Amino acid sequence: MTAGAPRRPTIAVIGLGAIGGVVAGTLAALERHDVTVCVRSPIERLVVERPQGLVEVQPRVLTRPEEAAPVDWVLLVTKVHQTASVAPWLARLCGPGTRIAAMQNGIGHEAHLAPLVGPATVVPTIVYYNGERLAPDRVRIRPAGGYELAVRDDAGGRAFAELLDGSPMRILRSADFATLAWRKLLLNAVANPVTALTQQRQAVFRRPDIQVLCRSILGEAVAVGLADGAQLAPDEVERIMAALLSYPPEAGTSMYFDRLAGRALEVDALTGAVVACGERHGVPTPVNTALLTLLRAVSDAATG
Numbered sequence: 001m002t003a004g005a006p007r008r009p010t011i012a013v014i015g016l017g018a019i020g021g022v023v024a025g026t027l028a029a030l031e032r033h034d035v036t037v038c039v040r041s042p043i044e045r046l047v048v049e050r051p052q053g054l055v056e057v058q059p060r061v062l063t064r065p066e067e068a069a070p071v072d073w074v075l076l077v078t079k080v081h082q083t084a085s086v087a088p089w090l091a092r093l094c095g096p097g098t099r100i101a102a103m104q105n106g107i108g109h110e111a112h113l114a115p116l117v118g119p120a121t122v123v124p125t126i127v128y129y130n131g132e133r134l135a136p137d138r139v140r141i142r143p144a145g146g147y148e149l150a151v152r153d154d155a156g157g158r159a160f161a162e163l164l165d166g167s168p169m170r171i172l173r174s175a176d177f178a179t180l181a182w183r184k185l186l187l188n189a190v191a192n193p194v195t196a197l198t199q200q201r202q203a204v205f206r207r208p209d210i211q212v213l214c215r216s217i218l219g220e221a222v223a224v225g226l227a228d229g230a231q232l233a234p235d236e237v238e239r240i241m242a243a244l245l246s247y248p249p250e251a252g253t254s255m256y257f258d259r260l261a262g263r264a265l266e267v268d269a270l271t272g273a274v275v276a277c278g279e280r281h282g283v284p285t286p287v288n289t290a291l292l293t294l295l296r297a298v299s300d301a302a303t304g
Ligand SMILES: NC(=O)C1=CN([C@@H]2O[C@H](COP(=O)(O)OP(=O)(O)OC[C@H]3O[C@@H](n4cnc5c(N)ncnc54)[C@H](OP(=O)(O)O)[C@@H]3O)[C@@H](O)[C@H]2O)C=CC1
Pocket: 014, 015, 016, 017, 018, 019, 020, 038, 039, 040, 041, 077, 078, 079, 080, 082, 085, 086, 103, 104, 105, 127, 128, 129, 130, 131, 132, 133, 253, 254, 266
C-alpha cells in the first residue's frame, strides 16, 4: 500500500463452493478489496464463468485457521449443516469491527450464528443466483429473476451492497427482509427436495405432475410462513411457481449436487425449517413432513 492510500477492505470467504466461488471471484475482480479464501484444499487460481464473460483471479489462500487474523468482512458460504465445522475460522477472523454476511439458504441465521461469532455483527444475505461448482477452482453463475442478492435496508446491508458496487451483481435492499427470507425458503422448499429426490435438474419443474406436487408443498409452506409473520401475498403459491420456472432448465440446485456427490443434504435448514416452524405454530405439514423423512433417509445413508 502506498503512503496515504486508504486501507483496502479485508474480506475472508469461508466456503469456496458454488456460491462462495462466484462471490469471491466477483469481489477479487473488482481489485478494490483484499480477498482471502479459507479452504481445506489449496487452489492456484479461481475462474468464474459469468454471462458477462470469464473472470480469472488469484485471491490469497489460507488453509489453516491459525494463519488468519480479524477482517472487516467474513462471507460465510458453507452449507448450514457445515457451519459448526468452521468455528475455528470464525474465532480467528471475527473481531469487534467484523461484519459477517451469512450467504446461506434458510432463515434465522443471526440466532444460529450468535454463539460462534463473538463481537462480530451478522448481516443476513439472500442469494438468488444459481451456482454450480465445475471444479475446485472453477464455478459458474446462472442468474435468474431481477436480483442476484438481497439484504436488509440497514447499515450492515447497505455496507455489504457497497462491497459489490461496480460488479454485475444486482442487490435488492429491503425494508421487509423477513418476508423475502420466507419467500426464498418457499422456493427452496420445492426446488431443492424435488431435484435431489428425482436426481434431475430444474427441467423437472416443466412436468405438470411435478407442478401439482410443488403446489401442495407450497400451499402448506405458505400457511406456515403466514403464521410466522411473513407478509405473503394471496397468490403467493403462483408467484413462487413463476420464480421457480424463471431458472433455466439446465440449472441444478445446491441439494441436487450434494445428492449426486453422495454428500449430506442441507435438509434441516430448508424442509426441516418449514416443518419445525409449522409445529411451533400448529400448522399441519404432511407433504413437507413426508419429504423431510425421505431426505433425511437419503442424507443419513450418504454419511452413514
Ligand atoms: N448453489 C446454489 O445455486 C445456491 C446455494 N445457496 C446456498 O448457499 C450456501 C452454499 O451453497 P453452495 O455454494 O451451493 O455449497 P457448496 O457445497 O458448493 O460449497 C460449500 C463449500 O463450503 C466448504 N466447506 C464446508 N465445510 C468447510 C470447512 N470446515 N472448512 C472450509 N470449507 C468448508 C466446502 O469445501 P470442500 O470443497 O472442502 O468440501 C465447499 O467449498 C448454502 O446454504 C446453499 O443452500 C443459495 C442460493 C443458490
